[in-house]
Amino acid sequence: MIAYLQCINKTCQEKFPITTKTYHCSKCKALLDVNYNFAKIDAQELKTRFRERRNSFVPIDQSGVWRFRELIPFLTDEQHIITLFEGNTPLYDAPKSAAYAGLKKLLLKHQGLNPTGSFKDNGMTTGIAQALALGAKAVACASTGNTSASMAAYAARAGMLAAVFIPSGQIAYGKLSQSLDYGAKTLQIDGDFDTAMQLVLELSQESDLYLLNSINPFRLEGQKTIAFELLEQCAWQVPDRLVIPGGNLGNSSAIGKGLAEAYQLGLIDRMPKMHIIQAEGANPLARMWAQGEREKLLAVEKATTLATAIKIGHPVSWQKALRALDWCKGGGCHQVSEQEIADAKAIIGSDGIGCEPASAVTLAGIRNLVNDGIIDKEEKIVAILTGNLLKDPDYTVNYHLDSLYQKSQTKTEIIDQQNKIVAHFANQPIQVSAEKTVIKQVLGL
Numbered sequence: 001m002i003a004y005l006q007c008i009n010k011t012c013q014e015k016f017p018i019t020t021k022t023y024h025c026s027k028c029k030a031l032l033d034v035n036y037n038f039a040k041i042d043a044q045e046l047k048t049r050f051r052e053r054r055n056s057f058v059p060i061d062q063s064g065v066w067r068f069r070e071l072i073p074f075l076t077d078e079q080h081i082i083t084l085f086e087g088n089t090p091l092y093d094a095p096k097s098a099a100y101a102g103l104k105k106l107l108l109k110h111q112g113l114n115p116t117g118s119f120k121d122n123g124m125t126t127g128i129a130q131a132l133a134l135g136a137k138a139v140a141c142a143s144t145g146n147t148s149a150s151m152a153a154y155a156a157r158a159g160m161l162a163a164v165f166i167p168s169g170q171i172a173y174g175k176l177s178q179s180l181d182y183g184a185k186t187l188q189i190d191g192d193f194d195t196a197m198q199l200v201l202e203l204s205q206e207s208d209l210y211l212l213n214s215i216n217p218f219r220l221e222g223q224k225t226i227a228f229e230l231l232e233q234c235a236w237q238v239p240d241r242l243v244i245p246g247g248n249l250g251n252s253s254a255i256g257k258g259l260a261e262a263y264q265l266g267l268i269d270r271m272p273k274m275h276i277i278q279a280e281g282a283n284p285l286a287r288m289w290a291q292g293e294r295e296k297l298l299a300v301e302k303a304t305t306l307a308t309a310i311k312i313g314h315p316v317s318w319q320k321a322l323r324a325l326d327w328c329k330g331g332g333c334h335q336v337s338e339q340e341i342a343d344a345k346a347i348i349g350s351d352g353i354g355c356e357p358a359s360a361v362t363l364a365g366i367r368n369l370v371n372d373g374i375i376d377k378e379e380k381i382v383a384i385l386t387g388n389l390l391k392d393p394d395y396t397v398n399y400h401l402d403s404l405y406q407k408s409q410t411k412t413e414i415i416d417q418q419n420k421i422v423a424h425f426a427n428q429p430i431q432v433s434a435e436k437t438v439i440k441q442v443l444g445l
């Protein structure tokens with residue numbers, strides 16, 4: 001078998017068989033990677049093969065994850081693959097967003113156009129495959145919404161029990177509705193994401209539940225392919241910078257690993273820089289980055305942000321994310337305000353693209369980095385949009401009605417009207433009587 005689990009701690013690096021059901025190194029407790037003894041590859045031949053699979057009708061070829069299967073070779077039996085045809089998401093040119101950030105050009109890779117509306121699908125197809133390979137009957141996750149939506153869908157198709165742990169009243173309805181509809185046992189935990197995460201981690205160690213949070217390295221193997229697909233869409237010409245939202249920090253870690261492997265295998269000839277963007281109220285890595293702290297997590301005890309997908313104070317994959325920043329030298333981790341997120345989201349919408357609030361941190365972050373002279377306006381920048389606009393319609397409608405509040409907004413959170421977000425780019429609905437003359441006047445006809 002060419003695949004094995006390996007401890008990420010440089011002074012440990014213990015290896016474990018790929019079939020070990022564990023999420024931490026049993027020696028030193030650090031996180032694990034799925035690593036491979038890759039045979040020497042013919043990069044050109046492989047690129048052609050990846051591309052040709054897009055013309056195939058075989059399900060695993062149609063998947064935007066499994067069509068890169070030579071680079072995620074951990075399965076011994078392809079029968080374990082459950083695909084909803086994830087990945088294969090568009091790379092959009094976004095001129096209004098580019099102008100807003102002060103760039104000549106900006107590309108947005110929209111992972112929100114996955115089957116359940118977020119990049120979690122890229123990782124769930126590989127996570128569920130490993131669950132099946134291990135003979136698991138039940139899978140579990142703590143979630144701010146998108147992981148549970150995705151896990152519920154893939155578990156339903158795999159015929160497994162799905163148990164999702166969500167912070168009570170803190171997830172967007174679009175996401176909650178998915179987990180209910182796909183039949184997951186949906187447990188609303190009295191506590192925040194970090195509490196739910198700790199609970200499910202302990203339960204999965206004490207029981208047969210197979211944990212599918214991004215602490216599970218098989219999830220990250222699927223998310224790694226986002227890097228491959230994006231490089232393919234750039235004709236394998238490496239962009240100058242990738243910009244990625246940071247919550248639990250699995251996705252930035254996964255994309256960093258994909259880039260590093262693509263570089264080692266000779267699929268690309270250099271590494272891009274990477275920027276991870278967090279919300280100001282959920283900024284553990286941004287704080288560490290700013291303070292030069294690299295060894296100890298500066299956890300945020302009570303994370304706050306309306307971008308609920310990144311409302312995480314104790315990110316599980318912080319060490320892997322730091323490693324990714326190290327591999328992609330010259331980037332960093334930065335924070336943006338709620339006001340900046342809200343305005344950036346409306347601008348992305350004005351390009352006809354749209355995304356959920358957590359995704360908009362990218363454009364807000366890029367704009368600040370251009371203003372600060374860190375990014376040059378000529379550079380080739382790709383931002384990852386992580387989730388679909390329709391996941392959290394409350395946020396968007398409240399913004400455009402100019403009634404979005406920093407510390408509240410959904411009916412389920414305590415209203416604090418002190419911290420109002422100014423809707424600089426509001427597009428208010430217009431109340432008109434049902435008369436053609438009036439309508440013509442309003443529309444300037």
Ligand SMILES: *Cc1c(COP(=O)(O)O)cnc(C)c1O
Binds near residue numbers: 119214247248249252
């Ligand atoms: C999960 C998620 C994130 C955060 O990704 P991490 O891997 O936890 O850093 C950001 N945006 C959306 C829409 C998500 O669903």
